[in-house]
Each structure stands twice: as structure tokens, then as C-alpha cells.
Amino acid sequence: MKIRKTLSVMRKETWHIIRDRRAVFLVTISPVFLLITFAYTLSVKIEDVPLAVMDYDGTSLSRRYVNELTSGKDFHLRFYASDYSEIERLLLQGDVRAAVIIPPHFMNDALGLRGAQLQIIVDGTEPNTGNFALAHIASFTDYFATRILQRSLEKTRPSLVSLAPIDLRVRTWYNPSLKSVVGMVPALIALVLTLPAVSVSLAITREKEQGTFEQLIATPLSRFELLVGKLTPYIASGLLDVALCALVGVFWFGVPFRGNFLLYLLLAADFFFASLSMGLLISAFVSSQQVAMIASLLIFLFPGFFMSGLFFPISSMPPLMRMESYSLPTTHFVIISRGLFVKGLGLESLWPYALALFFTGLLVLGLTTLFFRKRL
Amino acid sequence: MAIIETENLTKRFKKVTAVDRLNLTIERGEIFGLVGPDGAGKTTTFRLLTAIMNPTEGRATVAGYDTVKEPEEIKKLIGYMPQRFSLYGDLSVMENLHFFADIFEVRGTEREERIRTLLHFSRLEEFQGRRADHLSGGMQKKLALACTLVHKPQILFLDEPTTGVDPISRREFWDILSNLHLEGVTLLVSTPYMDEAERCSRVGLMFEGKMIVCDEPEKVKGLVRGEVIELRPQPLPKAWEIIEGWEGALDVQVYGGLLHVFVEDGERGMRQLETLLASHGVTVEGMHQIRPRMEEAFVSLIRREQEDAAL
Numbered sequence: 001m002k003i004r005k006t007l008s009v010m011r012k013e014t015w016h017i018i019r020d021r022r023a024v025f026l027v028t029i030s031p032v033f034l035l036i037t038f039a040y041t042l043s044v045k046i047e048d049v050p051l052a053v054m055d056y057d058g059t060s061l062s063r064r065y066v067n068e069l070t071s072g073k074d075f076h077l078r079f080y081a082s083d084y085s086e087i088e089r090l091l092l093q094g095d096v097r098a099a100v101i102i103p104p105h106f107m108n109d110a111l112g113l114r115g116a117q118l119q120i121i122v123d124g125t126e127p128n129t130g131n132f133a134l135a136h137i138a139s140f141t142d143y144f145a146t147r148i149l150q151r152s153l154e155k156t157r158p159s160l161v162s163l164a165p166i167d168l169r170v171r172t173w174y175n176p177s178l179k180s181v182v183g184m185v186p187a188l189i190a191l192v193l194t195l196p197a198v199s200v201s202l203a204i205t206r207e208k209e210q211g212t213f214e215q216l217i218a219t220p221l222s223r224f225e226l227l228v229g230k231l232t233p234y235i236a237s238g239l240l241d242v243a244l245c246a247l248v249g250v251f252w253f254g255v256p257f258r259g260n261f262l263l264y265l266l267l268a269a270d271f272f273f274a275s276l277s278m279g280l281l282i283s284a285f286v287s288s289q290q291v292a293m294i295a296s297l298l299i300f301l302f303p304g305f306f307m308s309g310l311f312f313p314i315s316s317m318p319p320l321m322r323m324e325s326y327s328l329p330t331t332h333f334v335i336i337s338r339g340l341f342v343k344g345l346g347l348e349s350l351w352p353y354a355l356a357l358f359f360t361g362l363l364v365l366g367l368t369t370l371f372f373r374k375r376l
Numbered sequence: 377m378a379i380i381e382t383e384n385l386t387k388r389f390k391k392v393t394a395v396d397r398l399n400l401t402i403e404r405g406e407i408f409g410l411v412g413p414d415g416a417g418k419t420t421t422f423r424l425l426t427a428i429m430n431p432t433e434g435r436a437t438v439a440g441y442d443t444v445k446e447p448e449e450i451k452k453l454i455g456y457m458p459q460r461f462s463l464y465g466d467l468s469v470m471e472n473l474h475f476f477a478d479i480f481e482v483r484g485t486e487r488e489e490r491i492r493t494l495l496h497f498s499r500l501e502e503f504q505g506r507r508a509d510h511l512s513g514g515m516q517k518k519l520a521l522a523c524t525l526v527h528k529p530q531i532l533f534l535d536e537p538t539t540g541v542d543p544i545s546r547r548e549f550w551d552i553l554s555n556l557h558l559e560g561v562t563l564l565v566s567t568p569y570m571d572e573a574e575r576c577s578r579v580g581l582m583f584e585g586k587m588i589v590c591d592e593p594e595k596v597k598g599l600v601r602g603e604v605i606e607l608r609p610q611p612l613p614k615a616w617e618i619i620e621g622w623e624g625a626l627d628v629q630v631y632g633g634l635l636h637v638f639v640e641d642g643e644r645g646m647r648q649l650e651t652l653l654a655s656h657g658v659t660v661e662g663m664h665q666i667r668p669r670m671e672e673a674f675v676s677l678i679r680r681e682q683e684d685a686a687l
Binding site for chain 1: 423426430467
């Protein structure tokens with residue numbers, strides 16, 4: 001490999017990017033744009049779940065239960081139902097997502113510590129909302145019941161009131177308010193940064209379509225010089241994206257950046273080395289830009305979404321999927337990005353992922369150089 | 377010494393045989409013209425010889441190097457200008473030249489001098505900063521030639537370099553090629569224009585992958601059977617019909633208002649034609665014998681080939 005020839009290809013490739021408005025958009029603005037869109041749509045919180053209540057008891061206790069349950073942001077009391085069929089109709093039509101049914105003698109049984117009954121019905125067609133409603137009503141009811149118990153102990157055996165069997169204190173680290181955007185943005189950065197790989201997959205196919213490839217392969221330019229020369233400018237543009245995305249994450253979404261930014265850039269370069277080599281592999285063996293585009297989207301964006309641990313933890317995937325997941329560069333960078341961005345982790349704990357990316361890049365670039373031919 | 381040599385060079389694609397057992401020898405310093413109709417296999421021949429495509433069978437050596445085993449050695453010595461415009465349209469004239477100078481490792485003062493010379497003879501000096509895709513067709517071709525010349529190649533492969541270029545630029549282009557020829561560069565040029573074929577030291581006529589004829593232009597013209605009579609008959613369609621049916625005519629070709637009739641003996645043919653046409657009421661102006669041109673030669677050679685294939 002001759003440095004000067006490689007540099008010349010790099011310079012030419014940079015001109016191609018800078019002078020093509022579409023390419024400029026693809027490598028600079030579009031990842032940031034995607035990041036903002038995804039972050040807004042994916043970090044929507046579940047709030048104001050519509051609720052129906054059927055109160056057969058009609059006592060001060062049952063009313064207090066309903067008031068306290070619906071006083072927060074979680075639930076919105078939409079209907080007081082008078083019978084079961086009405087509840088059924090409301091759930092069926094989707095007017096409410098959950099219903100609470102308080103039977104007669106609720107107050108009597110509860111205050112008498114005789115095991116009062118309460119029924120919750122949840123619409124299971126939308127599991128996220130359903131789970132949310134179930135969990136919140138259940139934990140609120142536990143808390144409500146504990147208070148009844150404490151009050152009755154106050155009257156009968158005051159000495160035992162402070163001796164609750166378990167005193168649970170919850171603390172969430174790194175993202176104390178459990179804002180989903182904090183966990184989401186660093187992972188989404190990893191996802192949107194697969195876009196440079198899509199652009200690089202067009203880099204050689206474009207030359208094939210325009211006919212410049214025929215001229216280029218009739219020169220003494222070596223395969224490695226050509227591939228490295230093509231790859232480098234896209235890695236550089238990717239690093240620009242990393243900086244832009246991190247800025248948006250910190251200043252727009254208020255995500256704290258706790259790690260070392262230079263290390264973040266370094267590991268991002270490592271990630272680009274792996275993912276862009278894959279893009280280049282596609283580009284070397286496919287003859288049209290269209291096919292290259294579809295192939296790279298299928299390889300990077302869609303599996304990146306579902307298999308990189310962005311939404312679903314990799315540990316709960318079946319073994320075969322887990323293997324596929326770890327062969328995606330995005331998966332490793334999701335871990336790196338989350339760990340470094342929010343937790344402030346350093347190389348001492350991120351090195352396995354960095355190494356995996358490095359070897360993926362080496363392997364893929366090696367294979368591409370080996371099988372790429374300066375032939376039509 | 378042969379600088380290009382092929383031995384049963386064959387390239388088959390799925391359905392067609394683009395180049396069929398080609399045996400070709402080109403000497404150092406020749407200006408060799410490759411002619412033939414579209415789809416004859418000219419471009420594939422260029423690709424095989426420039427070592428960017430592997431043959432299905434047979435072999436070829438360029439400057440003594442095997443095109444399959446030592447392609448990179450060949451690529452250092454040759455310049456190849458593909459038929460399609462193959463420079464970077466978003467790069468300027470100067471940037472394209474410098475890019476190719478970089479790739480061929482032309483450096484220092486030699487590079488500056490070379491680029492200055494190339495800009496001068498291609499008359500692109502005033503357009504140095506213009507994007508290549510904003511140049512006219514003729515200028516693009518000249519720039520492409522300049523880029524392939526930046527490293528002073530020993531052998532130049534030009535695939536239809538003047539197609540789509542106006543006659544004046546075409547003439548300029550050939551003056552450049554003649555100069556290169558005088559400098560000792562070996563040239564292999566394909567062209568659809570017969571006047572260009574006449575400027576070559578040898579021409580090869582390709583048809584359906586085969587080299588039908590390969591000789592000096594004068595000798596190729598000599599291959600045409602018989603002699604050619606040119607006449608301007610009135611009315612032309614009727615005259616054409618009559619002569620087609622006449623057993624004395626070997627071939628008839630129409631050129632505008634003119635007819636070219638191929639006969640065994642020119643003198644006798646003219647007398648016979650005169651009486652034949654007069655008997656049918658066709659008036660004839662300016663009948664005279666001409667030397668067959670390259671154009672007539674190729675048309676009749678290809679027709680003969682087609683007739684043989686039909687038999």
C-alpha cells in the first residue's frame with residue numbers, strides 16, 4: 001500500500017461527498033435528524049390510562065381508594081359503571097383500558113381485616129399499557145392495604161406500628177428519575193450511526209454505475225489502496241456525526257455525559273471501522289446502488305432496531321438470535337454508548353466490546369480485500 | 377517485436393460469444409484500428425487486453441505480460457480510455473488530471489510539465505477549473521485522453537474515442553493520435569468511422585466476435601471482389617431494383633442519390649449498365665469507375681460474411 005495513492009483516493013472521495021448535496025445530507029444531518037425523531041417517538045411515557053370504576057360498596061373507604069388511585073398522572077377516571085355489561089362494553093370499545101370493581105362490604109371487610117376483595121380487569125390487547133395498569137394498581141392497592149393495617153394496629157397494639165416486616169427503599173442509579181430518554185438516546189445514537197455504513201455501501205457501486213470503475217481498475221491502483229481510500233473519509237464523516245449526536249443528546253435532551261469524550265470518539269471510530277467495512281463489502285460485490293442500499297438497510301437498520309439490545313435485552317433472546325445479535329457491530333456500540341455516556345465507564349470495562357468491533361472490522365476488510373477483484 | 381499477442385482469445389457470456397478465438401499480433405509502434413458493427417466484440421476485446429476481464433479460453437500477452445497472471449504489470453504500461461465517459465464529473469479538469477497523476481505516481485517537476493503539456497495539446501487550459509461534467513462532449517473526450525496519457529503509456533487503448541464528437545474535434549483528436557504514433561506509442565483504436573480506419577497502419581474488421589480481415593487499409597480495400605462503378609440514376613428506386621436483379625452485379629450500395637455497383641470488369645460493366653438502364657427508361661448521369669473506399673470494402677465484406685453464414 002502506498003500512502004500517497006491512498007491519500008489521493010481519500011481526497012477524491014471526500015470531494016464526492018462534499019460536492020453532492022444528497023451525500024452531505026446523508027452523512028451529516030440525517031443521523032441527527034433520525035436521532036431526534038426516534039428519541040421523541042420512543043421515549044413516550046404511559047400516562048393517563050383511561051379507567052372505569054364500578055363501586056358496589058359506595059362507602060367512604062371505597063371512595064377514598066378511587067380518589068387516591070386516580071389523583072396522580074397514571075390514571076384518568078373516565079367512567080363510573082353501574083353494571084358488569086357496561087364495563088364489558090367500555091373495554092371492548094377501547095373507551096377504557098382497565099376497570100376496578102369494588103364489591104359490597106369492601107369497607108367492612110377491609111377494616112375488619114377479613115380479607116376484602118377487589119377485582120381489576122385489564123385490556124390485554126396492548127400489553128404495554130396493560131402491564132403498566134396492572135403493576136400500578138397492584139402496588140397502589142398493597143400500599144393502601146398496609147395503611148389500613150397500620151391504622152388498626154395503632155388502635156390495638158401501638159408498639160408494633162413501627163415494626164413493618166420489610167422496609168423497602170428503592171434507588172435508581174445513573175438515571176435517577178428513570179427518564180426513558182436518558183437510557184434511550186445513547187443507544188439510539190448507536191443505531192443512527194449505522195447510516196454512514198449505508199452511504200459507504202454506495203461508494204463503489206456508484207463508480208460501477210457511472211462507468212468510472214472501468215477506468216479505475218485499468219490503473220495500477222491496488223485493491224487495498226482503493227478500499228482504505230474509500231473507507232477513511234466515511235469514518236471521518238461518521239466521527240463528525242458522533243459529535244453532533246452527542247451534542248444533541250446533551251443539550252437538547254439533557255442526557256448527562258459522564259464518560260471521556262475522546263474515548264467515546266475513539267471507540268466510535270472502532271465501531272465505524274467494523275460497520276463501514278461491512279458496507280464496503282456489500283459495495284464491492286453488488287453491481288447497483290439500489291441493491292446496495294436495500295442490502296445495507298436490511299443488514300444494519302432493521303436488525304439494529306430489534307436485535308441490538310436497544311429495546312429487548314439480549315440475555316433474553318434464544319441462543320441463535322443472541323449469536324446473530326453479537327455479530328452486529330451496532331450491538332457492541334449500543335453497550336459502549338450506554339456505558340460510556342450515562343455510566344461514565346472506561347476502557348477497563350468496555351474493552352471486550354471494543355476488541356470485538358476491531359476484529360470484526362479486520363476480518364471483514366480482510367475478506368473484502370481478498371475476494372475483491374479488479375475485474376469487470 | 378509483437379507488443380500485443382493473442383492466442384485463440386475467447387470470451388463467452390451466458391448467451392453470446394463476444395470474442396471468438398481471436399488471434400491477433402500487433403507490433404510495437406503500430407496504430408491499429410479495430411472496426412466492426414455494434415456488438416461485434418470490440419469493447420470486450422479491449423477489456424480482455426487491458427486485463428480488466430478474464431477470457432473464457434485462450435490467452436493474451438501485452439508487452440510480454442500475461443493478462444490473467446500479471447495484470448498489474450500491464451496496467452503500469454498502458455493507458456485505457458473506455459467508450460463511456462469515465463472520469464469524475466464532479467471533479468474539475470485539473471483535479472481529474474492530478475488524481476490520475478497520483479495513481480500513476482507521476483511526481484515533482486515531471487508531473488507539472490506533463491500536465492501543462494497535456495492541457496496545452498488538449499486545448500483545455502482555459503477550462504482547468506471547470507467541472508468535468510460541464511465540459512462539451514469533445515472536451516470530455518480530450519480530457520479523458522489527457523488523463524490516460526499522464527503517465528506516458530507505451531500502449532494506448534482507445535475504445536471509440538471520437539464517437540459523438542464533432543468533425544473538427546475529431547480531426548484535432550486524430551492529429552494528437554498521429555503525434556503519439558510518431559513518438560513511438562503503440563495505439564489500438566476502435567472506431568465506427570471509416571475515414572479514421574484509413575489513418576491506421578493496419579485495420580482489423582470484427583464481426584460477431586470473429587476477426588474477418590486484418591490487414592493494411594490498402595490491402596483491405598483490395599480484398600473487395602470486382603470493381604466499383606458510381607452512377608447517379610433517375611429515378612433511383614427503379615434503377616436500384618433493376619440492377620439488383622441483374623446477374624452482372626456482385627453488390628449494390630446506395631449513397632444518397634448515388635449507386636455503387638460492384639462488377640467483375642469496370643469497362644465492360646459500364647457499357648452493359650448503360651444499355652440495361654436505357655432499355656428501362658432510366659436516365660443516367662455521370663457514370664464512372666471509382667476506387668473502392670474503406671466503407672464499401674467493409675459493407676461488402678460483412679455482407680459476404682452474412683451470406684456465408686446463411687448458407
